[in-house]
Amino acid sequence: MSDIAPTRPVPVTTEPPLVRALLIGLAVAFVALFLFAPLVTVFAEALAEGGRGVIAALSLPDARAAIAMTLTIAAIAVPLNAVFGIAAAWAIAKFDFRGKAVLITLIDLPFSVSPVVAGLTLVLLFGANSALGAWLMANDIRIVFALPGIVLATLFVTFPFVARELIPVMIEQGRAEEEAALTLGAPGWRIFLTVTLPNTRWALLYGVLLSNARAMGEFGAVAVVSGKIRGETATMPTMVEMFYNEYLSVAAFSLAAVLALLALLTLLLKSLLEWRHADLLAATRRH
Amino acid sequence: MYHTIQIGAHTLAQGTFIRSLGDGRIEIDAGHARLSGRPVADPKPPAAGGVLGALRTALTAAPLRGGILAAVAALGLVMAGPTPAAAQDSVEILNVSYDPTREFYRDYNALFTAWWTAQGNAPVTIRQSHGGAGAQARAVIDGLAATVVTLALSADIDQIAERTGRIPADWQSRLPHNAAPYASTIVFLVREGNPRGIADWDDLVAEGVQVITPNPKTSGGARWNFLAAWAYADRNGLDPREFVGALYRNVPVLDTGARGATTTFTQRGIGHVLLAWENEAFLALAELGEDAFDIVVPSVSILAEPPVSLVDGNITSDAQRAAAEAYLAHLYSPEAQALALRHHYRARDTSLAAPDDVARFPELELVTIAEFGGWSVVQPAFFGDGGIFDQIYEE
Numbered sequence: 001m002s003d004i005a006p007t008r009p010v011p012v013t014t015e016p017p018l019v020r021a022l023l024i025g026l027a028v029a030f031v032a033l034f035l036f037a038p039l040v041t042v043f044a045e046a047l048a049e050g051g052r053g054v055i056a057a058l059s060l061p062d063a064r065a066a067i068a069m070t071l072t073i074a075a076i077a078v079p080l081n082a083v084f085g086i087a088a089a090w091a092i093a094k095f096d097f098r099g100k101a102v103l104i105t106l107i108d109l110p111f112s113v114s115p116v117v118a119g120l121t122l123v124l125l126f127g128a129n130s131a132l133g134a135w136l137m138a139n140d141i142r143i144v145f146a147l148p149g150i151v152l153a154t155l156f157v158t159f160p161f162v163a164r165e166l167i168p169v170m171i172e173q174g175r176a177e178e179e180a181a182l183t184l185g186a187p188g189w190r191i192f193l194t195v196t197l198p199n200t201r202w203a204l205l206y207g208v209l210l211s212n213a214r215a216m217g218e219f220g221a222v223a224v225v226s227g228k229i230r231g232e233t234a235t236m237p238t239m240v241e242m243f244y245n246e247y248l249s250v251a252a253f254s255l256a257a258v259l260a261l262l263a264l265l266t267l268l269l270k271s272l273l274e275w276r277h278a279d280l281l282a283a284t285r286r287h
Numbered sequence: 288m289y290h291t292i293q294i295g296a297h298t299l300a301q302g303t304f305i306r307s308l309g310d311g312r313i314e315i316d317a318g319h320a321r322l323s324g325r326p327v328a329d330p331k332p333p334a335a336g337g338v339l340g341a342l343r344t345a346l347t348a349a350p351l352r353g354g355i356l357a358a359v360a361a362l363g364l365v366m367a368g369p370t371p372a373a374a375q376d377s378v379e380i381l382n383v384s385y386d387p388t389r390e391f392y393r394d395y396n397a398l399f400t401a402w403w404t405a406q407g408n409a410p411v412t413i414r415q416s417h418g419g420a421g422a423q424a425r426a427v428i429d430g431l432a433a434t435v436v437t438l439a440l441s442a443d444i445d446q447i448a449e450r451t452g453r454i455p456a457d458w459q460s461r462l463p464h465n466a467a468p469y470a471s472t473i474v475f476l477v478r479e480g481n482p483r484g485i486a487d488w489d490d491l492v493a494e495g496v497q498v499i500t501p502n503p504k505t506s507g508g509a510r511w512n513f514l515a516a517w518a519y520a521d522r523n524g525l526d527p528r529e530f531v532g533a534l535y536r537n538v539p540v541l542d543t544g545a546r547g548a549t550t551t552f553t554q555r556g557i558g559h560v561l562l563a564w565e566n567e568a569f570l571a572l573a574e575l576g577e578d579a580f581d582i583v584v585p586s587v588s589i590l591a592e593p594p595v596s597l598v599d600g601n602i603t604s605d606a607q608r609a610a611a612e613a614y615l616a617h618l619y620s621p622e623a624q625a626l627a628l629r630h631h632y633r634a635r636d637t638s639l640a641a642p643d644d645v646a647r648f649p650e651l652e653l654v655t656i657a658e659f660g661g662w663s664v665v666q667p668a669f670f671g672d673g674g675i676f677d678q679i680y681e682e
Contacts (some may be wrong), residue, residue: 130432145431227431247574
């Protein structure tokens, strides 16, 4: 990591105040225009008919089903990815084996593959036109256009988050503590629970939060495999699009506001973590 | 005026009156066949459907359940009259439809479930999926478990039939009017006051006019748009290929479905004219205000007939089949036709419709798909891989 902390106070800048003000102003204007304004618009549109409109919109059966669907998907996909991420990071950081570089590259794959392509591959793999899909359908097992397909798509796009957060932290911490535990006779499972996991818990939590935010917000991959069945396979982001396309602007933006609130909550949690445990985080890694 | 008759427990047909058969039944010309049955004067369908349906369900279940039990059950159901036909399972219908039917089917589903349960049937859950017709057909081919498909044109249902075998090849003869319960056409939606002075198709190829229409590869409405423009050129002694090519050079963006294109035009403010389903254009006026947009009716357009079909291969139970068949057949009932008219579709039975809903439709010359040789010819020649659309778009 590149934490080059200055050893003694030096003048921060030698630029004239005007340049500083201009640069800061530019940055603030940019953030206000491209980040803050859209967020405000979402809430303003949602509240166009007052708080009652929002409540009415969110109590529509389709909206409630979409919220339940998104929470269900996150509840399945995020823990699975946490387990996978920990296992992958543990294997990569603490052991040497052939093909390690390939594994690291594979973990990054979802970052580089377009979510739509990811969704389409699932349809090709499990759709009725593949041998596997035909067999599944014959046995009345539904993968695509049903919950399992959406969970798979979400798993794919959120794959890297936990592992990517954990690997650098684990590598940085090295293997000395684990080796010490091993010489003291601790079995592998205990080493993991009492040494490795506590050392990396903040990175893990951070990875889980990021993974959760993406799982709830994913549109492209989910839209392809969902089949757009209202009240059944529609998630919050796909339902937002449907409402918007049906001239139900208040409903669309109310649901979007809930999504935004969930995202803000995630950010808040993350900031809270960083603030409360600043020293611990600094000891491991700074974001 | 069209007459509606009852030709089966759940099946209605419409056509022009031919003669009365004396025993209370009449004969009608339904377009593809002469049919006879009792006229449906009172929109309430006969109560026998529920009992007959129940009996049929019980009888077909008999070999599985053991004779006595089934006989008792059947007797019980008959004795009880119109009681839930298939209380053993909750029946679900998934209607995979195209883009602009969202509002119509939301209302029709409520109408149908009310009618269906009033018949003494177990309540059904109806789910909807909407998108570009081509994309929706693709999803059904890939395994989306549609019970019924209600798409923008027959070529899309043909695709499903051909590629999956889940729909019989003769599906279009199973319901009246080539299985199209309602029709529509293609009109122009322009911004208030028609600042570009667009009056007919030839105004769309003018320099600098931006035309919004979806992608014919994924959208059924877009294919009707394409053919309507083609028909205009053909009627007016222009080279259709060149004319349509010039039109598509004025298209800045191709959305995947009709609703996406409407949103692009109305909400995002892109383009000068939207080629729209007539029902979609009326809906945009109703939703967004009459003072924001104007409808322009061209001199010639196309008679677009969006068909419906059961997806036989996806039916899992007799109860589901009965409900799904009734769901489609009831689209032809006078009250459903009135509902379609209210949602700006050109439905055929106007007996229960509000006069305003009927009077709204402008008169214009409508070319039929038959003039092009039918969808089985048009689909591969115009919109297949390497077809005329591909050639035009590459230029």
